[in-house]
Amino acid sequence: MHTVCYGSWELTAESPDIGLNAxxxxxxxxxxxxxxxxxPWGHEVRLEERRAAKPRTLYPCCIGGDGNCPPEGSGGAESWMHRKDEAFGLETDEDVMTALALIQEISDTRSLAIFDDPDRAEELQELLFRIESREDLLGKPFKRRQANKRLRRNEHLTHMHQQM
Known part of the structure; x- marks a missing residue:
C-alpha cells in the first residue's frame, strides 16, 4: 500500500494545495x-463516480450531502456523541414534563401571573437555558447551497491552511 500525507506542513506533508485529481x-x-x-475527526471518503466538468459551473462544488454537522470545538467524534447522549437522556424528559406543566398551568388559569412569583420565573429561565444549551448539540443541518456559497468564498482553503 502506498500512502502519502497531504495537508499541514507541520506534519511534513506534501503540499496542502494538491487537488484530488492529482x-x-x-x-x-x-x-x-x-x-x-x-x-481529529476522521472521514472516510470514497470516489463513487467521475463526471465531466459542466460549462459555467464553479468548482469545487457540492452536489449533495446529508445530516447535521457537529459544532466547531466539540471535542472530536466520541466526545460529541457522549455529550449528545447525556444531553438527550432522562433530563430531557424531565424538562419536557416541566415545560408541559407550566403550559398547562398557564392554560388552566388563562394568565401569566405565575411568573410574578420570582421562584417560578427563575424555574422557567433555568428550563429555557437547559433547552437552549441542547440545541447546539443537534448540530447544524446540512444545506448544499450554503456549502457552495462557502466554497465560492474559498473558505475551504482557509480551513485547509489553518494548521500552518
Whole structure:
C-alpha cells in the first residue's frame, strides 16, 4: 500500500494545495480525510463516480450531502456523541414534563401571573437555558447551497491552511 500525507506542513506533508485529481483515484477508491488535527475527526471518503466538468459551473462544488454537522470545538467524534447522549437522556424528559406543566398551568388559569412569583420565573429561565444549551448539540443541518456559497468564498482553503 502506498500512502502519502497531504495537508499541514507541520506534519511534513506534501503540499496542502494538491487537488484530488492529482491523487489519481479510481472509482471505488477510498481515503481518510482528517479534519482538525488537534482533535481529529476522521472521514472516510470514497470516489463513487467521475463526471465531466459542466460549462459555467464553479468548482469545487457540492452536489449533495446529508445530516447535521457537529459544532466547531466539540471535542472530536466520541466526545460529541457522549455529550449528545447525556444531553438527550432522562433530563430531557424531565424538562419536557416541566415545560408541559407550566403550559398547562398557564392554560388552566388563562394568565401569566405565575411568573410574578420570582421562584417560578427563575424555574422557567433555568428550563429555557437547559433547552437552549441542547440545541447546539443537534448540530447544524446540512444545506448544499450554503456549502457552495462557502466554497465560492474559498473558505475551504482557509480551513485547509489553518494548521500552518
Amino acid at each position: 491523487l489519481k483515484l479510481r472509482k471505488g477508491s477510498r481515503f481518510l480525510y482528517e479534519y482538525d488535527l488537534n482533535v
